[in-house]
Amino acid sequence: MSDNVLNQLRNKRNRPTVPPRQDALVPKPQLEPQTPEQETLMPANADDRDSLQPSTPVTEATNPTPASLNSLPSLQAELEKYPETRRHSAIVLEKDLDHELTRFCKDRGITVEVFLEAAWTVASADSKLVEKITTEAKRRYDQRKRVGQIKRLITMLSNSPK
Template identity: 70%
Template sequence: MSDNVLNQLRNKRNRPTVTPRQDALLRREQPQAQPQEQNSLPQPTIVTELANSTAERGDTLAELKAELEKYPQTRRHSAIVLEKDLDQELTRFCKELGITVEVFLEAAWTVASTDNALTEKITTEAKRRYDQRKRVGQIKRLITMLTNPSK
């Protein structure tokens, strides 16, 4: 391989540099103009910048934690099992609104719990569905037992 071809290959490997991005979450302080003495030793700017950056991150982190404290805490709940058609309809509805099924359920409970008549109506329907689910479980168990008898 000639030197010319080798240099061409090396030049192809050089990628253009990208300017460093500005982190929007970190506040940048304006640099203060300070007179420098000509005979003074150069200051370790890397260490100073790192210390300032860490302090800024600490401030930002504290602010974010303080803001987080303003919101209610969440907790993961068990998986939700829904009727197939109802699941598809509810999922489509929530996607159109740009929310999750869990958030919709949370909001529905918040609204319904303030109205006793509505809560009673929902509870009656829930009990009917619960009894239906229990019966479906019993039927499935019986089918499994009859299909796979013990030896």
């Protein structure tokens, strides 16, 4: 390969740099001077500003305020208010049920996983409902096991020499 072609390839790799973007989570400095009236209404530090806002239960969705986005410790403190999550195995559903459940959740702006969490939370409070769900789950589990056995037998028979 000639040096000219090699230099052309190297020059193509040198892309122009993009200026760094402003991070949306970093608060912008307040440029307007506060009037004495504003100073009495708004406390000087973030802790006092947060204490003026009414506290909301963790279960309600709240929009973060600029004061709550000020620092890593305040974000970590807010995160500790919420329950810890853990990734679980993929969910396998019947095709029709999957379609219905996905549409149901999408129409309401939630995920299937969050719906499952909420359904369990509500159902677990009623022992009769839990028993009814468990009976249906066992029936479906036995059905899935039988489907697996049938598929395995079909594969074995189709791969056997004739």
